Amino acid sequence: MATMTRDTVETRVFGVLRIVTIVLLLIITIFPFYYMGLLSLRPLDRVLQDPGALWLPPSEVNLDSYGSVVAPPSAGGQGFLIFLANSAVVAFGTVALTLLIALPGAYAVSRLQFFGRRQVGVLFLAVYLFPPILLAVPLFVFFTRIGLRGTLVGLLIVYVSQVVAVSIYMLRNYFDTVPVSLEEAAAIDGCSRLGVMWRISLPLAMPAIIANALFIFMIAWNEFLFALLFLIEERDRWTVSLGLSQLAGSIEIPTTVLMAGSVIVTLPIIVVFFASEKLLTEGLTAGAEKG
Amino acid sequence: MSTEAGIRPPGTTPPEERGTGRTLAAADARAGLALISPTVVIVLAMVVVPIVWTVLLAFQRLRLLNLRSSGLFGEFTLSNFDNVFTAPTFWSALATTLTYSVLGTAGAIGLGLVAALALRRPFRGRGLVRAVMLLPYVAPIVAATFSWSTMLNPQFGVVNHWGTRLLGWDEPIAFLSQRSSDISLFGLTIGVPTALLTVIAFEAWRSFPFAFLFLTARLQAVPATLEEAATVDGATLTQRFRYVVLPQLLPTIAVLAVLRFIWTFNSFDDIYLLTGGGAGTEVVAVSVFSALTARGDIGGAAAQALVLAAILAALIGLYLWRLAPREERS
Numbered sequence: 001m002a003t004m005t006r007d008t009v010e011t012r013v014f015g016v017l018r019i020v021t022i023v024l025l026l027i028i029t030i031f032p033f034y035y036m037g038l039l040s041l042r043p044l045d046r047v048l049q050d051p052g053a054l055w056l057p058p059s060e061v062n063l064d065s066y067g068s069v070v071a072p073p074s075a076g077g078q079g080f081l082i083f084l085a086n087s088a089v090v091a092f093g094t095v096a097l098t099l100l101i102a103l104p105g106a107y108a109v110s111r112l113q114f115f116g117r118r119q120v121g122v123l124f125l126a127v128y129l130f131p132p133i134l135l136a137v138p139l140f141v142f143f144t145r146i147g148l149r150g151t152l153v154g155l156l157i158v159y160v161s162q163v164v165a166v167s168i169y170m171l172r173n174y175f176d177t178v179p180v181s182l183e184e185a186a187a188i189d190g191c192s193r194l195g196v197m198w199r200i201s202l203p204l205a206m207p208a209i210i211a212n213a214l215f216i217f218m219i220a221w222n223e224f225l226f227a228l229l230f231l232i233e234e235r236d237r238w239t240v241s242l243g244l245s246q247l248a249g250s251i252e253i254p255t256t257v258l259m260a261g262s263v264i265v266t267l268p269i270i271v272v273f274f275a276s277e278k279l280l281t282e283g284l285t286a287g288a289e290k291g
Numbered sequence: 292m293s294t295e296a297g298i299r300p301p302g303t304t305p306p307e308e309r310g311t312g313r314t315l316a317a318a319d320a321r322a323g324l325a326l327i328s329p330t331v332v333i334v335l336a337m338v339v340v341p342i343v344w345t346v347l348l349a350f351q352r353l354r355l356l357n358l359r360s361s362g363l364f365g366e367f368t369l370s371n372f373d374n375v376f377t378a379p380t381f382w383s384a385l386a387t388t389l390t391y392s393v394l395g396t397a398g399a400i401g402l403g404l405v406a407a408l409a410l411r412r413p414f415r416g417r418g419l420v421r422a423v424m425l426l427p428y429v430a431p432i433v434a435a436t437f438s439w440s441t442m443l444n445p446q447f448g449v450v451n452h453w454g455t456r457l458l459g460w461d462e463p464i465a466f467l468s469q470r471s472s473d474i475s476l477f478g479l480t481i482g483v484p485t486a487l488l489t490v491i492a493f494e495a496w497r498s499f500p501f502a503f504l505f506l507t508a509r510l511q512a513v514p515a516t517l518e519e520a521a522t523v524d525g526a527t528l529t530q531r532f533r534y535v536v537l538p539q540l541l542p543t544i545a546v547l548a549v550l551r552f553i554w555t556f557n558s559f560d561d562i563y564l565l566t567g568g569g570a571g572t573e574v575v576a577v578s579v580f581s582a583l584t585a586r587g588d589i590g591g592a593a594a595q596a597l598v599l600a601a602i603l604a605a606l607i608g609l610y611l612w613r614l615a616p617r618e619e620r621s
Contacts, residue, residue: 104329
């Protein structure tokens with residue numbers, strides 16, 4: 001009977017603790033983003049007068065910070081539209097190029113027996129875990145020499161090389177779940193290897209492909225180190241992340257404007273993420289049970 | 292491995308062998324190599340070759356100024372490594388990196404475990420809560436660091452505002468620019484590395500969702516019958532966790548520990564953006580970056596990066612040698 005009461009007590013205590021924990025966790029995960037949005041909408045003088053405000057009266061809502069971030073430099077703004085366009089070009093380019101390269105690769109690793117298949121897997125895992133800062137030095141030197149430093153193309157190539165291994169890993173797991181018998185049936189009906197891939201495997205793997213595309217998009221959009229290394233001298237080619245970090249360095253730019261910039265950088269990611277959360281998390285943790 | 296395709300060009304198989312298993316296998320092998328080769332090429336060109344090159348650069352006295360004029364293979368020297376090992380800043384950066392990685396990893400996994408357990412039982416809106424908890428991990432690093440540094444700002448940050456009013460702080464704390472602060476506890480005054488602890492807290496906040504995600508996935512695979520049996524046997528909630536659930540999670544926790552440690556050990560963005568490496572938070576990755584850009588010392592940067600990678604490789608090797616076999620047994 002004693003253990004029964006102990007269990008009841010524990011169940012009650014942890015039942016309450018659980019709710020407290022969930023609320024606390026929600027506060028620490030949301031608050032920084034809420035605060036970012038809040039400051040971006042308040043006028044600077046109000047922030048300085050009353051820094052502790054946690055709520056924004058509708059009468060105080062002010063979009064000037066956004067205007068100042070988006071306006072071109074000629075109009076006294078920060079020219080974020082150009083940065084947004086650069087980020088979009090790099091992110092979409094990385095997605096397209098990576099998928100183009102990784103899809104056949106993932107299919108090969110999943111389906112075809114070839115010499116060196118295991119070694120390729122080890123190589124990709126090593127790439128995945130390698131310190132990017134170690135690549136920074138030689139790539140910086142290399143791109144300086146061939147004149148690709150300061151171009152979006154150079155950045156795009158680096159991003160593709162960074163994500164292609166992870167991409168193959170994620171996609172391979174999915175191809176593994178497509179029944180071979182379907183492909184064999186198509187092959188018997190006279191489909192070539194490429195035809196099978198195109199007509200059977202790709203459509204079936206579409207959820208995984210989309211999840212992977214979104215994942216790559218988020219990595220490329222959020223990346224900072226290589227953008228900083230390669231593009232810093234070319235203001236017209238800054239990505240949003242780089243542009244935002246550079247704004248912080250200058251004293252004249254008010255915090256509210258920085259927060260508006262932060263919201264602009266974050267919003268596309270939040271939209272992409274909430275539209276695809278299930279797909280993404282399943283893709284990311286595929287095979288987690290084994291590990 | 293990519294030469295295999297060249298040795299046997301397509302169409303060289305004798306026609307009479309067509310249709311047998313052997314040729315099909317050969318065709319598969321060719322197709323496989325052809326399909327994987329673009330990936331291998333880009334990885335070799337953009338990752339493997341640069342790594343080899345880093346090794347070469349680390350043994351040369353190369354500066355940014357003479358980069359365009361110098362050849363690929365200059366004079367080889369050990370002076371870069373000599374500089375790295377004799378500089379006291381390197382050792383302190385290494386100690387900082389280790390502290391940051393160990394505590395950051397532990398914090399992230401601990402918080403992730405708490406979150407995974409708290410959200411284990413279904414309730415209304417759990418899906419949304421779960422999604423929201425992944426935000427710190429998916430949000431752009433620049434925006435996340437800005438939000439934190441604004442919140443922690445000593446002049447108008449919300450944390451210091453409420454801290455001084457509600458928590459009775461004597462004066463605002465410069466979380467990100469103060470090397471250490473004294474805290475009085477039971478009459479003892481202890482110096483606490485303020486900025487370092489702040490960046491560690493940030494790291495734990497930012498990467499706990501990763502641990503949360505993987506632990507949640509693993510929790511779903513724990514068979515319910517095990518816990519039911521334990522309940523029937525009279526095990527309480529904490530006992531069920533300690534003896535049934537936790538052992539199941541340990542392999543996942545071990546993998547997470549390795550992955551998070553590697554990534555935190557290498558990480559650059561968080562600290563560079565939060566403190567710029569100041570106030571006792573300079574980790575090796577940040578010092579590689581400043582050697583490269585601020586001082587233009589390519590050889591020195593390469594040597595530091597190489598030492599960083601070597602230490603990481605040694606630590607992983609040690610882990611695999613000491614700990615991995617034990618897990619396989621359990």
